[in-house]
Amino acid sequence: MTNRITPLAVAALLLVLAGCAKPTTPQVQGPLAIDIPEYCTVCIEVLRCESPSRQVAYLLHEQGAWAQIATIWNYFAEFFRPKTEDFRKLTIYDLAPDASRAVASRASLEARLDVWNRRVELPDAIVDQKTGAWLTSDGVNQGQCTHLPRGPDRQFIATLQETTS
Numbered sequence: 639m640t641n642r643i644t645p646l647a648v649a650a651l652l653l654v655l656a657g658c659a660k661p662t663t664p665q666v667q668g669p670l671a672i673d674i675p676e677y678c679t680v681c682i683e684v685l686r687c688e689s690p691s692r693q694v695a696y697l698l699h700e701q702g703a704w705a706q707i708a709t710i711w712n713y714f715a716e717f718f719r720p721k722t723e724d725f726r727k728l729t730i731y732d733l734a735p736d737a738s739r740a741v742a743s744r745a746s747l748e749a750r751l752d753v754w755n756r757r758v759e760l761p762d763a764i765v766d767q768k769t770g771a772w773l774t775s776d777g778v779n780q781g782q783c784t785h786l787p788r789g790p791d792r793q794f795i796a797t798l799q800e801t802t803s
Contacts, residue, residue: 666756671770672785674698676724676753677713679706683726684791685758685765686737687772689781693733695740696760697795698726698749724751728760731798739801 674683683698712721728747731740750759756767764773765783772781786794 666754666768668768670756670767672758672765672767672783674751674758674767674785676721676751677709679709681788682792682795684786684795685783686786686794687763687765687781687783688737689772692781693735693737694763695731695733695794695798696749696758696765697729697731698758699728701726720754722752722754724753725749726751730760730762731795731802733798738797740798741802743798743802 672685675681679701682700685696685698687694687696715721726749728749730744730747732742733739734741747761749761751757752759758765758767763775763780764777765771766773770783770785771779772783774780
């Protein structure tokens with residue numbers, strides 16, 4: 639009886655592990671023009687997007703304490719399933735033509751990081767992380783985005799927050 643159970647147990651274990659296998663769809667590989675680390679829960683990311691008619695700054699906020707704790711689990715889960723998405727609180731700043739100040743801001747929004755396809759999905763646009771292209775929600779190119787480096791990004795956002803208060 640135990641000889642029969644062993645092959646059945648092995649087969650069941652293999653089926654369970656096969657169900658947890660990584661998807662076969664290839665992930666977009668780097669280098670990325672907009673490199674947002676999906677596991678960094680304390681990172682503040684600033685995207686500055688420009689088109690001939692509009693300039694916008696997108697502020698992706700750091701995540702809360704529970705998200706930071708969950709990151710530990712995400713590292714372990716990566717063995718079975720890669721992380722495919724992440725969500726961040728978002729503030730959008732519409733910039734003046736000279737980009738020195740914000741003329742309007744919208745807070746309490748959410749951005750989705752599509753880790754598998756390397757896109758940042760925003761309420762009013764999509765940013766292709768591979769090229770930095772700033773797309774409309776329909777996928778039409780409307781401009782270009784840059785990822786501000788850490789340090790200057792905080793100074794830039796502080797200036798925008800002061801001008802909209």
